[in-house]
Amino acid sequence: RFYSHQPDLNFKNPEVQKAVLGWIDFWFGMGVDGLRLDAVPYLYEREGTNCENLPxxxxxxxxxxxxIDDNYPDRMLLAEANxxxxxxxxxFGDGDECNMAFHFPLxxxxxxxxxxxxxxxxxxxxxxxxxxxxxxxWCIFLRNHDELTLEMVTDEExxxxxxVYAEDPQARINLGIRRRLAPLLSNNRKKIELMNALLFSFPGTPVIYYGDEIGMGDNFYxxxxxxxxxxxxxxxxRNAGFSQAHPQSLYLPLIIDPEYHYExxxxxxxxxNPESLLWWMKHLLSLRKRYPAFSIGKLRFLFPDNPKVLAFITEYEDEKILILANLSRFSEHVELxxxxxxxxxxxxLFGQTPFPExxxxxxxxxxNPYGFYWFLIEKTAPSRPSAERTEELTVTNEVNWENFFRKGNVYQLEKILSKYIVKQRWFAAKNKILKTVKVVEIIPFQxxxxxxxxxxxxxxxxxxxxNLYCLAVTFLPENLLETIRTQFPKAILAHMPQSNGYLIDAYFDSEFTCMLAKNIGENAKIKGENGILNAQRASEFKSLFQQKLIKECHPLKAEQSNTSININRKFVLKCYxxxxxxxNPDIEIGRYLANQQLFQQTPRYYGSLEYVSHEGEVISVGVLQQYxxxxxxxWQYTIDNINRFFEKILAAPELAIKDYNIPEPDEYFNTAKQIPEKVKELIGEYGPLIHILGTRTAQMHAVLSLNTTDPAFTPEPFSTLYQRTLYQSIRGSYGRVINQFKKTVQRLDEANHALWQQIIETDRSFEEFLRKLLQNKISAKRIRTHGDYHLGQVLFTGKDxxxxxxxxxxxxxxxxxxxxxxxLRDVAGMMRSFHYATQITLYGENSLVRKEDINSLKxxxxxxxxxxxxxxxxxxMSVADHQSFLSSDIEDNSILLQAFLxxxxxxxxxxxxxxxPEWVHIPCRGILEILGSSR
Known part of the structure; x- marks a missing residue:
């Protein structure tokens, strides 16, 4: 069974056993983490047996x-038992022999x-x-240093x-096939990816044979x-970088097969090459490490009707991963x-892409042919507990649901709303202690x-x-609730079992939201108990409304502080x-820009819903805009570009950051005048498009800075009083944050604690920098601005x-x-958004960057x-330079920009x-960066 030149040791001899323990001391003393026990079933010999598996x-x-356990903790033994x-x-014994064993038949x-x-x-x-x-x-593998063993298969198999795998008889040896992974799979990239994905999906520890991560060839001759x-x-x-020796002195020659040539x-x-097999394998490894279910999960197979699709679940604690693999060379469909x-x-998992519920x-x-999926089975919004499926409130002692909206019974509605509102994503006071919820106005619709x-x-x-909140409530019978329950479960206010239905948030009722849009088109007025809801149509919407029948009103799912309705992919009704x-400034600025007709890069304003009380107080309820x-x-466009940038850097180890200038915050205005060619090459297409975003931002500010008779938009000059107010406001905010930091510092991890210490040490620098705001009177205009400007507030069309x-x-x-x-306050908001994007792409929970690459990418x-x-x-600056809303002094603009940052x-x-709290390092670094450059 073994070669004659291999040593045959007598393990019955105590001296041999002592010598073996000495060898273990030697190798573990050298720092080796584990030992593979080759052909372990045959250590001992006994006459009359095949010497296999002896006690x-x-x-x-x-x-x-x-x-080993007594002398070398955290070391392991791997059994090779075919x-x-x-x-x-x-x-494995009872967990007291080998830590791991190869799973050969797999x-x-x-x-x-x-x-x-x-x-x-x-x-x-x-x-x-x-x-x-x-x-x-278990230790699982696809190929190793021996032949692809066929000992553990039937004769027919x-x-x-x-x-099918060794048509040439010379590729066969012993009871196996002497080929590497890539040649076995005809060098088909999709097959190689699928096989590795399967290897990494099964519970156990996968082992990659050297060279298979790049698709190396072989030479069975x-x-x-x-x-x-x-x-x-x-x-x-020379020698493929393996050795500096004379090529003819190598023990084995290099692969020079044209398809697999070492060059x-x-x-x-x-x-x-970020698209190479090597990088694909790196990403696969990095992704697998994030989910313990892959290595120690419990395996459960699914059995869909299509036998060409392998489907199984691997689960560990609350982590459940669905693996699908198409074993066919053709596209396949499966129902699970x-x-x-x-x-x-x-x-x-690869793209962090959500699939339907x-x-x-x-x-x-x-x-796809030889395609596979790794899916995490998760709750619909795991990152925000408040957005998860809400526990349904059941109404007892029912009355007709419409009675809830009559004066004598409104307390019952308030009880329901007090439990509903606090669980909604748009509720902005989750950290506050709720005292009462009181209905102050009811407006009926038929x-x-x-x-x-x-x-x-x-x-x-x-x-x-x-705070004041706006909702709409209606009743939906049980048999009509399926869409709401599956797509918008948060819209359910309460279950009314005796009425066989539910109270729901009517902003998720297509019929109602379509009616609101029609009301705007008709300039309708709807009476409430204490005032009137005015639906006001912009003149531009009149012709559009007559041409388009309002239908197909669907809530947008990606919502935060408001609820928006997509109408025919022509209009958006935003309900505050x-x-x-x-x-609301959203309506006010929308109207103003529509009237000026000078800035086209914002949705057209088509109308609004405004409530006016009997006392004349106005409350903005909604706005209708262009889709x-x-x-x-x-934001998403930027994240995608940063990921591609990181891939480009990792794929080009010859690039050195020391060869590139990185501008300091106090140099931005000068640096922006001329961007080096080698920077343009690295940033790629993103740079010119962000240049466009900069021009659009300045064009918006230019329109908002026009002289007008409307006092709400008339520009106002900077004054020394305003500069002092700005100084005092930033100084006060800083002091409050320092106090907040002191209260939470003990809960911060070591890295964030160190940043806190650096922040404390910059107190003097902070004060020195801030006083620059008071040194000179700044000659610029104050205007209405966006007010919450960041990457999430711009839509990317593909070219603009x-x-x-x-x-x-x-x-x-x-x-x-x-x-x-x-x-410049808007400009600073956008620039801080760029910083957040890089940090979240690098460190985020769903980052595509491998942990081992983070340091090299910082x-x-x-x-x-x-x-x-x-x-x-x-x-x-290509638009804003010499405009009245900026100072003519570049130093003043630089100080202001840094102050707003x-x-x-x-x-x-x-x-x-x-x-x-785990993200506090991002703005901390932002502060240290600004104060560091201002010294």
């Missing part, structure tokens, strides 16, 4: 394991399933695999494998198994019974045979100021949730940007949002962020400490 072997293994799994499991059956385009061989062997001790692990043991192909130069297939070439997870959704019907999916009531609700808190007395077809918002949502920061009072400010992230700011500012970062620290 003496197991006794000696227990002795070795105890010696046996059926029910036999190989003996080498390997050939993976290849067999792929060639047969049938999942049965894989499922069959996995179902025969017994449970193992909790402290043990072995004959089949020879015919070399004899024995040497054809799969040729030198690793590192580079396209083409090597690490250097693939490292420089996922009703066990009804109401949850599938999140595709799971329902109590077969889940339909199509797969829709054919259905009634809807719009209600204004005053929410009072124990200490803070009251948190309301205030006074005109803008778009590819994505600016539209600016949306002029509400300002919803958390601030409406009167504060209407204050005239420096246009400085490149700063490079990308700061040059993106320069591109944006370059575009901005500082103000925004201070605000962000407060937000992160309250909501995401």
């Amino acid at each position: 003496e072997t197991h006794q000696f293994l227990k002795k070795i394991r105890k010696y 046996q059926w799994p029910e036999d190989a499991i003996a080498y 390997m050939p059956r993976t290849f067999m399933s792929l060639k047969m385009e049938d999942r049965f061989p894989l499922i069959d062997i996995m179902q025969q695999t017994p449970a193992i001790p909790a402290n043990c692990q 072995r004959d089949y494998m020879y015919r 070399l004899g024995d198994r040497n054809g799969v043991r040729t030198p690793m192909q590192w580079r396209p130069d 083409t297939i090597n690490v250097f070439n693939q490292q420089n 019974d996922l009703s066990e997870w009804n109401g949850m959704r599938l999140l595709e 799971i329902k109590n019907i077969p889940y339909s999916i199509s797969l 829709l054919n045979d259905k009634k809807v009531f719009m209600v204004l609700v005053r929410v009072s808190y124990l200490k803070e100021e009251d 949730r948190q309301c205030s007395y006074g005109l 803008i077809p778009h590819e994505s918002d600016g 940007f539209y600016i949306v949502d002029f509400e300002g920061e919803p958390a601030r009072p409406l009167s504060e949002r209407r204050i005239k400010r420096s246009a 400085e490149w992230a700063d490079f990308w962020y700061r040059w993106s700011c320069a591109y944006f500012l370059q575009g901005y 500082l103000e925004k970062a201070i605000y962000e620290i407060g937000y992160e400490l309250n909501n995401r």
